[in-house]
Amino acid sequence: MNSNLHQPIWRFYDQSISLKNSTPLESFATDDTLCHLVGQLESPPTIRTWVHDASVVLGIQDHRLPYVQQGMALLEERGYHPIVRNSGGLAVVLDEGILNISIVLSEQTKTLGINDGYEVMVALVKALFPEAADKMEAYEIVGSYCPGSYDLSIEGKKFAGISQRRLRQGVAVQIYLCIEGSGAERAALIRDFYSESLRGEETKFTYPQIIPEVMASLSELLNATFTVKDVVIRLQQLLMTLADEVRLEPFHDEELQLYAFYLQRVFDRNAKMLALK
Structure with a gap:
C-alpha cells in the first residue's frame, strides 16, 4: 500500500449525488479550493468523490479544432453538454456511470513528484478493487480518448484516466473511473466529435484516433454489476482502514x-479563453 494513503486524518467530501446537475466547472473550483486548504495545512488531506450528468469536458487543444462549434453541436444533439477547461488534456466524458475521485495532499508535509501523485491514485484504485x-x-x-502514460486498463482495455492539478502547495490527483455502462x-x-470537428483537415496538433473497442467499464471488464454508489461505499470503508479518523x-x-x-x-478564465476562439 502506498504510504501516502495512510494518514492520521482523512477528510471525505462526497459529491457523487449533489453535483450531478451542476457544471463540471464547479468541480474544478472545488479542487482548486481544496488544493489551497490542504496545501496550506488549513484542512486535513482530503478525498472527494464527484459525478456530473452527461457532459463532455474539452481541453484547450480541442477548442482549437477547425470545426469545434459543429463538433460541440453534435455533442448537444447526442444529449451531452460540452464545456471547455482552461488546462491541458483532451476530451473526456462525464455521466452518471462515471465516478470521479480527487486525492488532495499537501507538499508542505511531503514532496510529491508528478509520478508519485499518479502512483498514489493507482494504489488507491487497486485497493478499491482487490479482486482485480x-x-x-x-x-x-x-486509441482511447484523452490518452496518457497512466491510463488504467485490464487486458488492454482502458477504464480510467488520471490527471493532476497543483496549487498553493496542494496537489490534487484526479481520476475518472468508468464504472457502469x-x-x-x-x-x-x-470519435464522432473529432470526426465532425476535423472534417478531414490537417492540423498542427495530432488528435487521437479513437478506437472504441479499447475502452470499457469496470462492470464490463469484471463481468459484475457495479454501481457508482457501490464504489463510493467501498471507498468510504477503505478510508476507515487507512486513517485513525475519517471526517465526513x-x-x-x-x-x-x-x-x-x-x-x-x-x-472568468473560461470566459476569457472561449472569447479567444
Whole structure:
C-alpha cells in the first residue's frame, strides 16, 4: 500500500449525488479550493468523490479544432453538454456511470513528484478493487480518448484516466473511473466529435484516433454489476482502514468564501479563453 494513503486524518467530501446537475466547472473550483486548504495545512488531506450528468469536458487543444462549434453541436444533439477547461488534456466524458475521485495532499508535509501523485491514485484504485488489482496496468492506451502514460486498463482495455492539478502547495490527483455502462459507446461519442470537428483537415496538433473497442467499464471488464454508489461505499470503508479518523465534511462557511473566489476565477478564465476562439 502506498504510504501516502495512510494518514492520521482523512477528510471525505462526497459529491457523487449533489453535483450531478451542476457544471463540471464547479468541480474544478472545488479542487482548486481544496488544493489551497490542504496545501496550506488549513484542512486535513482530503478525498472527494464527484459525478456530473452527461457532459463532455474539452481541453484547450480541442477548442482549437477547425470545426469545434459543429463538433460541440453534435455533442448537444447526442444529449451531452460540452464545456471547455482552461488546462491541458483532451476530451473526456462525464455521466452518471462515471465516478470521479480527487486525492488532495499537501507538499508542505511531503514532496510529491508528478509520478508519485499518479502512483498514489493507482494504489488507491487497486485497493478499491482487490479482486482485480493484479490485472490492472498503467500505461498509455493508444486509441482511447484523452490518452496518457497512466491510463488504467485490464487486458488492454482502458477504464480510467488520471490527471493532476497543483496549487498553493496542494496537489490534487484526479481520476475518472468508468464504472457502469459501455466504455466503447462513450469512446464512439468522442470519435464522432473529432470526426465532425476535423472534417478531414490537417492540423498542427495530432488528435487521437479513437478506437472504441479499447475502452470499457469496470462492470464490463469484471463481468459484475457495479454501481457508482457501490464504489463510493467501498471507498468510504477503505478510508476507515487507512486513517485513525475519517471526517465526513463538506465546506465550512469560511471555506465557502474561498470556494466562491476560485469559482469566479474558473468562470472568468473560461470566459476569457472561449472569447479567444
